[in-house]
Amino acid sequence: MIPTQFDYVAPATVDDAVRELADAGDDGKVIAGGQSLLPVLRMRLAAPAKVIDIGRIPELRGIRDDGDAIVIGAMTTHYEVQRDPLVREHALLIATATDTVADPQVRHRGTFGGSIAHADPAGDLLAPALAMDAVMVVAGMDGRRSVPASEFFVDYFTTSMNPAELLVEVRVPKYTGWHAHYEKFHRVAQSWSMVGVAAMVRTDGGTIAEARIGLTNMAAVPVRARAVEQALVGQAATAENIKAAAEHAANGTSPASDGNADGEYRSHLARVLTGRALSAAIG
Amino acid sequence: MTATAEPEVGKARLRKEDARLITGRTRWTDNITLPGMLHLAVLRSPMAHARIVSIDTSAARDMPGVVAVLTATDLDPDGEIGMPCAWPITPDMRHPRRPVLAATEVNFAGEGVAVVAARSAAEAEDALEHIEVEYEDLPVVLDMEAALAEGAPLVHEDLGTNRSALWVFDSGEAGTGGDVEQAISDAEVKLTRRFRQQRLIPAFMEPRSTVVDPTGPQLTVWSSTQIPHILRVMTAMTLGVPEHKLRVVAPDVGGGFGGKIAVLPEEMMAALVARKLGKPVKWTESRSDAMLTAHHGRDQIQDITISATRDGMVTGLKVDLLADMGAYLGLVGPGVPLLGAFMFNAIYKIPAYRFACTNVFTNKTLTDAYRGAGRPEATFAIERMMDELAAELGMDPLELREKNWIRHDEFPFTTVAGLTYDSGNYEAATERAKQLFDYDGLRREQQARRASNDPVQLGIGISTYTEMCGLAPSRVLGSLAYGAGGWESASIRMLPTGKVEVVTGSSAHGQGHETAWSQIVADQLGVPFEDIEVLHGDTQFSPKGMDTYGSRSLAVGGTALVLAARRVLDKAKPVAAHMLECSVDDMEFTGGKFTVQGTDQSVGIQDVALAVFAAHDLPDGYEASLDSDATFDPENFSYPHGTHLCATEVDTETGRVSIRSYVCVDDVGKVVNPLIVEGQIHGGLAQGIAQALYEEAVHDESGTLTTGTFADYYLPSAADMPTFVTDRTETPSTTNPLGVKGVGEAGTIASTPAVVNSVIDAVRHMGVDDIEMPCSPMRVWQAIQGGAR
Numbered sequence A: 001m002i003p004t005q006f007d008y009v010a011p012a013t014v015d016d017a018v019r020e021l022a023d024a025g026d027d028g029k030v031i032a033g034g035q036s037l038l039p040v041l042r043m044r045l046a047a048p049a050k051v052i053d054i055g056r057i058p059e060l061r062g063i064r065d066d067g068d069a070i071v072i073g074a075m076t077t078h079y080e081v082q083r084d085p086l087v088r089e090h091a092l093l094i095a096t097a098t099d100t101v102a103d104p105q106v107r108h109r110g111t112f113g114g115s116i117a118h119a120d121p122a123g124d125l126l127a128p129a130l131a132m133d134a135v136m137v138v139a140g141m142d143g144r145r146s147v148p149a150s151e152f153f154v155d156y157f158t159t160s161m162n163p164a165e166l167l168v169e170v171r172v173p174k175y176t177g178w179h180a181h182y183e184k185f186h187r188v189a190q191s192w193s194m195v196g197v198a199a200m201v202r203t204d205g206g207t208i209a210e211a212r213i214g215l216t217n218m219a220a221v222p223v224r225a226r227a228v229e230q231a232l233v234g235q236a237a238t239a240e241n242i243k244a245a246a247e248h249a250a251n252g253t254s255p256a257s258d259g260n261a262d263g264e265y266r267s268h269l270a271r272v273l274t275g276r277a278l279s280a281a282i283g
Numbered sequence B: 001m002t003a004t005a006e007p008e009v010g011k012a013r014l015r016k017e018d019a020r021l022i023t024g025r026t027r028w029t030d031n032i033t034l035p036g037m038l039h040l041a042v043l044r045s046p047m048a049h050a051r052i053v054s055i056d057t058s059a060a061r062d063m064p065g066v067v068a069v070l071t072a073t074d075l076d077p078d079g080e081i082g083m084p085c086a087w088p089i090t091p092d093m094r095h096p097r098r099p100v101l102a103a104t105e106v107n108f109a110g111e112g113v114a115v116v117a118a119r120s121a122a123e124a125e126d127a128l129e130h131i132e133v134e135y136e137d138l139p140v141v142l143d144m145e146a147a148l149a150e151g152a153p154l155v156h157e158d159l160g161t162n163r164s165a166l167w168v169f170d171s172g173e174a175g176t177g178g179d180v181e182q183a184i185s186d187a188e189v190k191l192t193r194r195f196r197q198q199r200l201i202p203a204f205m206e207p208r209s210t211v212v213d214p215t216g217p218q219l220t221v222w223s224s225t226q227i228p229h230i231l232r233v234m235t236a237m238t239l240g241v242p243e244h245k246l247r248v249v250a251p252d253v254g255g256g257f258g259g260k261i262a263v264l265p266e267e268m269m270a271a272l273v274a275r276k277l278g279k280p281v282k283w284t285e286s287r288s289d290a291m292l293t294a295h296h297g298r299d300q301i302q303d304i305t306i307s308a309t310r311d312g313m314v315t316g317l318k319v320d321l322l323a324d325m326g327a328y329l330g331l332v333g334p335g336v337p338l339l340g341a342f343m344f345n346a347i348y349k350i351p352a353y354r355f356a357c358t359n360v361f362t363n364k365t366l367t368d369a370y371r372g373a374g375r376p377e378a379t380f381a382i383e384r385m386m387d388e389l390a391a392e393l394g395m396d397p398l399e400l401r402e403k404n405w406i407r408h409d410e411f412p413f414t415t416v417a418g419l420t421y422d423s424g425n426y427e428a429a430t431e432r433a434k435q436l437f438d439y440d441g442l443r444r445e446q447q448a449r450r451a452s453n454d455p456v457q458l459g460i461g462i463s464t465y466t467e468m469c470g471l472a473p474s475r476v477l478g479s480l481a482y483g484a485g486g487w488e489s490a491s492i493r494m495l496p497t498g499k500v501e502v503v504t505g506s507s508a509h510g511q512g513h514e515t516a517w518s519q520i521v522a523d524q525l526g527v528p529f530e531d532i533e534v535l536h537g538d539t540q541f542s543p544k545g546m547d548t549y550g551s552r553s554l555a556v557g558g559t560a561l562v563l564a565a566r567r568v569l570d571k572a573k574p575v576a577a578h579m580l581e582c583s584v585d586d587m588e589f590t591g592g593k594f595t596v597q598g599t600d601q602s603v604g605i606q607d608v609a610l611a612v613f614a615a616h617d618l619p620d621g622y623e624a625s626l627d628s629d630a631t632f633d634p635e636n637f638s639y640p641h642g643t644h645l646c647a648t649e650v651d652t653e654t655g656r657v658s659i660r661s662y663v664c665v666d667d668v669g670k671v672v673n674p675l676i677v678e679g680q681i682h683g684g685l686a687q688g689i690a691q692a693l694y695e696e697a698v699h700d701e702s703g704t705l706t707t708g709t710f711a712d713y714y715l716p717s718a719a720d721m722p723t724f725v726t727d728r729t730e731t732p733s734t735t736n737p738l739g740v741k742g743v744g745e746a747g748t749i750a751s752t753p754a755v756v757n758s759v760i761d762a763v764r765h766m767g768v769d770d771i772e773m774p775c776s777p778m779r780v781w782q783a784i785q786g787g788a789r
């Protein structure tokens, strides 16, 4: 399959990229790792007049320590995220979720920012971002603004960025010392999640002091399993308590049905996998 | 035997073709570019069934780079051209004309309606979007039983029915066994089951591609095909191009799995367009088009009844099939179920058997051969039934099989389906598999897990299979109304410098012929492996062949090679005797040398080749050539067999199945190259496991394929496979001089029931006795919920 014809630009700075985007109006599209965009272009599901490659902008790459948060540049690849010591130490949930993304080839090309911006409800990095209250830093012609994850994901493949905005980086508050695990359920090794559970807990002695849980693919956008979080707080970290709390995982969700999983089965999986994610996190 | 001490046959040689195939630095069809070549793109119907009201190509013709936009009216104004079907299984088989491009009606989503020829592939693709087609909806029929119901919408109105053919084999009538109805009504135990063979997509790695050059003396067709020779004959017959004016080349071909045993409308289209425009053209499909329009496989509903005595002797087997042909008949599609008809009785001594198959039209992509073709379906059904019967009788499923199988001292054995199995040793293969698998230990663990209500249950699945391959004795094919023979040809040319060119009529597309054929010839002629080049797939230097499918290349084509090599030696012998000044009767040939018996005087075959080339001093009247041809037509099939044991863990909370261990002991007869055999087994297992657990082509109610990309068609990768434990027993086939059987399809045929049996075995105590394929987590979980209710 061959995409429709487009112009290609590769700006060197965020400002230039934003200008290119603004010039293109509705006809521009950013390309990061291209792992999701290229199939879309080749299947002619989109036909942008201009493709703006942000791969040559040094500012967008890399992970830095910024006090109470770590900051992940939008163009940082999955592979780099997986191996980054700051991520392992302060944002373990993102590391374990990234480990489950696709295959080594895709992880070497695909980017953290691209996954967030693409907003695929089956994408594995959205639920961790939500559970961690990550903040997206977005640049437009009027400067930069920060959007909390809870306001960033709007619908299937839709974010609150406008077409002329660029995701620059993601600020992830530090959760140093938290237990974390991402539990993914899928058909074959390199397929997307049918359901995924991003779970993170802080324990104090044998007691759960705080819990944060995000669900993948249980709605058009990632959702928090608040009822589970509440049920856990103050409880002893035992298998029974986890199991009981996990029973609330699908509360308030109305997951979609497809050939792989109907709504009932997805809800069931959310409950089982939440229990498993929590158990694995606490270890 | 050879110049080197060790025989080549049996050596685990790395494949000589791999470097170029793996790096892609070779001649795939799409890599071929000719001066002035135009690129073709096909507009495909989004509708599964519709009348074409109008096609407006004017806007597309004005697009940049476009040279022509053509429809059926342009390519075949009289509507005379129909794609060939070589297997009219019954005299009254209904065979609708499949046009090159649809003229008045489309019958499946993906059928071609127009073609653009442009200067670049991108421009051709762009222009497609500017062709306007007006369709008028027709009712869609997708389900086989609905298609056969009274008053069903018809795929082809003029046929008056969706039934293509009914084919029956009855052992009572054939005289090969008893009357099955009697056996069933007399039975102490009988079981009936319905199995569904889901639709599968062959998913070869290289999408199909064809280049046609109308300039020069012959119309030259390059195509990514498994069957260049058959394609040549069929193109001649379909388009009326005289056969001698046609050259067909299959350059390196990136896989097929049966999916490239086809004569494509696109190949005919490319030839017609090339002739019309007088320019070379290329058509290369996208992955999406390959998934949608290359023929699919399987898609049968199997109603099976088995009868037995209380102590476990099978007394009868009755098989009623519905086989989905899709919208038209493929090249051999109607016969695919017949390749299974002789295999349902498998390795068992079943006294009465009846098989009936109804081929049905639906508004879907056509189906045709896919790895195993008919035999995986049959093996699945019988091996599932043996497990169900064992459960019903409270017997160990291996014990039940042993009770019924043909013992090693009973060969040759003529089965209830009329085939004569020449050889086999099911006891030996099973014994070895049990050991490697730790059958008894796993059964104990299974008991323990059941007792402790472990959320992860263990299941053991068995498949003791055989298959008929090495297609095929031409007489048998004739008796089944197949349109061609089953022989194969080979030629050997001794070059002046002693190097050897081998031409085989069997056309490799990933199997490793170049390596295996070199090993065989090296032993036969005693020349070094490196001195042999194997050529295939071009009708210009290989005018005769029956190509590659049905695990036939080695058993049939390899034998032709041996016969040709013997002729080379026969021709060389008088020259050698002449050179050594002795009598032909005093010569012996070993290790590449002709030696005068009882002396150390000898001359090498490569020196004889040079002498024949120079021709200065040859025996009187000697025809100066060592080159030899041979054609081999087998008298019987070959019958690989084996025992596959699969242990799966079923997570009863989620329904996920994971394969814990997989042991197979296959008997593929003599082995030419163990690495190639191992590779074929591994790939075959992966493909069979994929049917059991992952793959399914799904259409929505409008007939749109909803699994048309690898994001939703779950093709497993190496990461999804367990470590296979493989071993072999070696019972030489007696149906060819090499003693080889076939290995191309064995893994696929055997593995699917082993896996499904093990899944069901894991949860049978929870009230489950069947799960439809693929055994997806949701299906397994739902079955467990259903069993508990």
Ligand SMILES: Cc1cc2nc3c(=O)[nH]c(=O)nc-3n(C[C@H](O)[C@H](O)[C@H](O)COP(=O)(O)OP(=O)(O)OC[C@H]3O[C@@H](n4cnc5c(N)ncnc54)[C@H](O)[C@@H]3O)c2cc1C
Pocket: A029, A030, A031, A032, A033, A034, A035, A036, A037, A038, A054, A074, A075, A100, A101, A102, A103, A106, A109, A110, A111, A112, A113, A114, A115, A117, A118, A120, A122, A123, A124, A125, A165, A166, A167, A168, A190, A191, A192, A193
């Ligand atoms: C075979 C395969 C398997 C996969 N499996 C998984 C999986 O299991 N789990 C998973 O989570 N993902 C999976 N992916 C997706 C993968 O993670 C992609 O890398 C990711 O979705 C997109 O990242 P990218 O850098 O490739 O973005 P691109 O494809 O370049 O872009 C994706 C979209 O985001 C937009 N975009 C990208 N960057 C920015 C930015 N900085 N600002 C604004 N917009 C931007 C683009 O315009 C485009 O619309 C898979 C992909 C493939 C090919």
